[in-house]
Amino acid sequence: MSLAFTDIVGLEAAKQALLLLAVNPALAGVAIAATVGSGKSTLARAFAALLPEGAPFVELPVNVTEDRLLGGLDLEATLATGARAIERGLLARAHGGVLYADGLNLLDRSIVAHLMEALASGVVRVEREGLSAAHPARFVLVGAYDPSDGEVPRGLLDRIGLIVPFAPQTDARLRAEVVRRNQLRKGEAEAGALPSASSRLRNEAADDETHMLRAMIADARARLPHVRVHDEQVQALIQAALSLGVEGNRADVFAAQAALAKAALDGRDRVDDDDLRLAVRLVLLPRATRLPEANESYQAQDEQPRAPEEPGRSERDEPNGAPQVQSEQLEALLLSAAEAELPKDVLNLPFAMQQRGRSGSRGAALNNRRGRFVRAVEGDPHGNRIALLQTLVAAAPWQAVRRAGTRSSAQLAIRKEDIRIKRFRDKAGMLYIFAVDASGSMAINRMREAKGAAIRLLQDAYVHRDQVALIAFRGGRAQVLLQPSQSVERAKRELDVLPTGGGTPLASALLTAWELAQQARGRGIAQVTLVLMTDGRANVGLDSQASADKAGLQREIQQLAALLRAHGVRAIVIDTQANYLSRGEAPKLAEWLGGRYVYLPNARAEQIAKALT
Known part of the structure; x- marks a missing residue:
């Protein structure tokens, strides 16, 4: 039996990020950095059980081809009818649900480009080999990667709201609990097919917790349109982003959306300081490119004369119920919380690393035998790899003519002019x-x-x-x-x-x-x-x-x-x-x-x- 979301030990930041994403799809996605064996893939698959009824959960293989990603020719239907039929790809199949990619930093550049386009437009377009189609592809991306395998492309990280930076597991008790639960499940599996009474109780408890989380998420989704964030709070997030060297406006929008999702998940109609802190932690901190400046500016704010309070009005309340806290004070609060979680070397954060090491990408070499398949061309099959699908596509329109005069209507007639060979592009x-x-x-x-x-x-x-x-x-x-x-x-x-x-x-x-x-x-x-x-x-x-x-x-x-x-x-x-x-x-x-x-x-x-x- 697969693990339930609540059964997974550790990865608390990743769990929080996934719950926010389930509540607010406007966050677009989550990127989780963790080492091999940390449970990030198990967590992502357990997350599928929290999705609304009928929402798809589609897995994206690292070695996925463009045909499978975008969609292409439905070979069986094409050969049967003699007319080209289009099959939906993985991006279109994920519409209305989750696309999960393990090894986000190992995807080919062309696959990343199509992924970024679909996240931005919500549509996947197929324009290849005479095919032309457009399919809706509005999904959220859940990506996991091991930082030791390389960086995730900056453009892709820029299009998803939540990033969970790598944090080594140093809590011995948590690691011991992982081992204990693993041994317990292994022992029950070896004991026989029938689960024990204690195992059945644990499974029932896990099911109850999963149902409860789904209900919480559904309630939060219904509440989300009514949650309000105050202008001073938005201004504080923006100032915090500037202090951390966060580039672009998308991060500001994502931070506000994360705060709204957290408030909705907690059953509130207004954003509070804890919501802002979580938004800083999951949206702004991973995008930091520098340490915030020293706190002299915050001390100076405290020395400024305070405006006299109006009689009968609380220091923290306004008539509309919004908190009366200056954006400068909120910024200081958020940055002080951020400084406590920033690594000693901020340059190890993903955006800082990519900013430090930016360079133009080199092209790839076209060849006949190795690399990523990029196109099919006419050519001699001797010494080359045949592009079977493209060869069948070229032959399909002529089958009715070629079958005329033959005894078998099921015979597939392929001629020399139909042959297509593969061209590849490697990393050199x-x-x-x-x-x-x-x-x-x-x-x-x-x-x-x-x-x-x-x-x-x-x-x-x-x-x-x-x-x-x-x-x-x-x-x-x-x-x-x-x-x-x-x-x-x-x-x-x-x-x-x-x-x-x-x-x-x-x-x-x-x-x-x-x-x-x-x-x-x-x-x-x-x-x-x-x-x-x-x-x-x-x-x-x-x-x-x-x-x-x-x-x-x-x-x-x-x-x-x-x-x-x-x-x-x-x-x-x-x-x-x-x-x-x-x-x-x-x-x-x-x-x-x-x-x-x-x-x-x-x-x-x-x-x-x-x-x-």
Whole structure:
């Protein structure tokens, strides 16, 4: 039998946070930091029993795919009808209830982005592979994580109201009680299927407590719209947030909502000081980025002359029943309580750690075998992993035609053109080196179109947070216009002013690209892709002798291409030569590089961008 919410020993702050969330869904979620084996997952699942009747409790696996998260094609219905049918994902299934994620800090970045969007909008949108749908997805998020495994993304923490920071369990009595209860349950389980009388009594007591908590939560939910928080109390929360270095306005709203939920749960219609203290503890303190200043300001407040009281009026009462306490006094009260709970090193709090260590995220590398599956493309199944679902989707509309004339109506006919292979994105960085031919022959052969295609490719690389370098080659040698960077604007400026004319030092471009690739590997960038935009008509070598000898120039280029290929540099050659002028130089260059060949004059920039995948 699973443990009841009240049976779980310890984790008191987490229990308080979950009860507030059950009362007030406007808090959006709870993030619980605790070590492995602390009972955080057991507590979250026990929380499901406190939800209103019919409210879903959906678990989000750490390795969840985007298809399962957002929803996608209902394969069985699609194959049966020949028309695409959409299946709801986990976000939509959690609508009206709880989405539980254990390992919140281990979720993939794209999954976190979809989760943040659903929390903000309350809707999950499916726009992929010809599918288009929108499902309601208003849920509260209960997340648990072990801080030793890394940080939870700042943006996700910013969208949920309650954060329970890590606190090591140092109470020996509580730990002993956990062991005692575990041994008791283990002994009863080994004794046989029939529970003892004492076990039945404990289970009945736990059921009674669960029913009582559900009734309390239901009553608090009904009371919540009528609970009032005074302006001075809100001002005190805001000032406390500023003193603790809490950024953004969401925290202020969440703090007020937490105080309202606590008052409703206690059966009151007005917020009091204890409610504010709990809001500071669960909302503001975990977001603190600095210690509050010394208490001189509070002492100065006490020395200020007090306004005379009106006859017959209590010091703490107003006609409307709101407490007559200055926001400065409340702020001092809240900060004094906060200081008592702040860790000695405030930089260990999650928001302070992320503020201290902020840095741009590196892109991920596309590859054929490992990492996170990001898309399916047409391709050869040999040496690649087949995307089965996408292959069936491509084949489904043609089944009626293909079955015609066959004996078995149940036979599934899949052809070569239906095959889709998987593309993955791993955590290693990727560098795109754009080498643009600016020679005289290139100026004749659609330099403007080449620049447009390059800009589109740069933008696509930026979306995936990849780094970009830009090489131009003309005259006697190649030149690095842009060192590896994520700035599309800088690359666009360099392309806009790129001069043209002169010889075609293709060998120098290949050597420069190899040098950039080696430097990138030294910085830990795992994969490098060279995008060559050229007509392939080289006429300038690394030295004057090679330039004079056409065969020697060809050998030089062939050797450099083999060097790039041997070092694992992926290559894409975009041919800018008109068909009637072409002698097959660019296709031959792509062959030497072991890369992909794309013909620019017959392709739009969008089509060329797909070559990067």
